[in-house]
Amino acid sequence: MRVPCYGLALLCAVPVLADVKDGVDAWSRGDYASAIRQWQPAADKGDPDAQFNLAQAYKLGRGVSQDLGKAEQLYNRAAAQGHLQAADNLGLLMFQRGERSRAMPYIRAASGRGDPRAHYVLGLALFNGDGVEKDWERAYALVNLAQQAGLPQAASALSQMDQYIPLEQRQRGVALAAVIAAETEQARRAQVAAVDLDADSRPPKSTSLRPFSTPPATDSSKPGADYTPGRAPPVASIMDSAPPPPKPKPVVVPAPIAMPKPRFDAPTPVAAASGGPWRVQLGAFGVRANADKLWDRVKARPELAGSRKLAIPTGKVTRLQAGGFASRESAQTACNRLKAGGFDCMAVKD
Template identity: 50%
Template sequence: MATPALADTKAGVDAWSRGEFDAAVKEWLGPAAKGDADAQFNIGQAYKLGKGAPQDLKRAEAWYRKAAEQGHIKASDTLGLLLFQDNRKAEAAPFLQASAERGEPRAMYILGIAHFNGDTVGKDWVRAYALTSRAAASGLEQATRALTMMDNMIPLEQRQLGVSLAADLEQKAQAKRSEQFAAADLGAKPLPTAPVRPSTTTGSLEKAEVPPSVITAGADFANPVTMPAPKRVVGSNAPVAKPVVKAPSGAVHVAEAPAAKPIVTKEPKAAPPPPKAQGNWRIQLGAFGVKANADGLWSKVKGRPELAGHGRIDLPSGAVTRLLAGGFAGQAEADKACGALKAGGFTCLVVKP
């Protein structure tokens, strides 16, 4: 009976892609009633979008929950975000935590802001910086803006710890995904706080998270969704970031919403400047024919925690000047710093002494 159910579910996705939304929902009703998690998730998407079914977020939530209880990753991720947007933060927390542990960018961003503001979770600026950094590295625009604000508010020492924690969280996320996939592949019942299910058509982890019998394109956040923003700390000159609304086209617009009420807290003591690094290994950041371009790049990277204490080096090479950061004690330290720079959207090359 599994093959016909999958065929009906896939046929519904094909109908959906042709714009035949009513027909798609009819294809999914049978498999969903028999417990097909992909079909249940798809019906949830239809109710959320109001295509092939009347728009009804409560019904969408119910279908997402059915699929999530069977370990459907996309359903679990979407359910957590939906509950959060409905201001049911305590109920959303285990879903968001599980999503963040797998590396879901929006969940990491929400939890990062929560830890920064101390909203429903303990205030932890190191973890806030780590989670927001990982979300920004994935390309989430609002996380990038939030990280810029955090750079102006979080002391350098805590940001450096955040960079190290981000690398540790990424390793744990990879291990978590592998562990969950293996458990699901062996037929073990997935944990309620970290659901996962294998694909019906392929054995790879990436395909397992988004099987071809699931609607995902343009549907995850087709309705406007307001994301949180960091709150300004009293004494900081950093502006209050406005929440964003993500539209169906993928364009991000600034939502005109009241600024969050500032939290009264003591300004953290600034960490002392790091000692000047003395190692021989270097990181090349680029080669420039115009010095102003090298100056511009250095102004963007010199404040990053992975380059703290590492001085600028300009090396003439023919008609161009190579821009480097020096003072790394060994290749491992230089590789780690270069990796963090790449995660932040910069290019670099480790140079041997």
């Protein structure tokens, strides 16, 4: 139970804040045992940052024996106070040990905040219809975003999805990924702006230094890093509504959480649509070998999934095209995404 401090609330909070920060400093030096000693009293007093940091230590087995059950308890206590990253990790732990129906609200909320791990897990669930209704386009979009964030498992998952999802659905999924990314970024900026507007009404606090990375708004998806938005209302509201404004804070980075292996319960693979009259022209080359080199660079991109390489001699040049698009719209969508990735192109008809 906390002792009321009334007008001295900020002064009463200072020792707890210092304990959490001192613990992070010790963790940064590799002195995990000292970090645990600093965080434990603050966690016992109900500080959610200390509870989260202590959960990380139990999950990773640093300074204490690894205990995923204890880690889950601490994540749960921090999440109940609105600690969003604790809620994200709680959902992933529950998912990994099979409590997928309980985990899914947390996974959806984390995906809505742009967490690439949550994109990956939710994408696989949507692909397999695992506790959710199948939605192959959204599944492809989310795993695509996880791949763009550098999550290594996502690339192999996309390759397997390519064997089952028809080309048209994959192309719509790529377009949807751009929409989801834009919506996530817009929501994040709005949340940060809302926090800034409210900053003068709250006392300063400087202890949410956490052993996980908080990418800045312009680089919010480093490979394997956890997104740490900061304070939020209780977890119950996370399940039912959009998350409240986050407040990014400087942190220390440990290893990322382990991810489940993809499971594919799809029907017999369908042949990629390859007879469409529309193509994406990637360039014209005086040396054929240069066309081959460019194809090697772009052939694995999801925009060209299922398309076929066309090297067409035209006079003294070789035109490089990706063929098999059913409509001008699908070819142009792929081209727009390629342009965003730094490749020049145009939609052409056979």
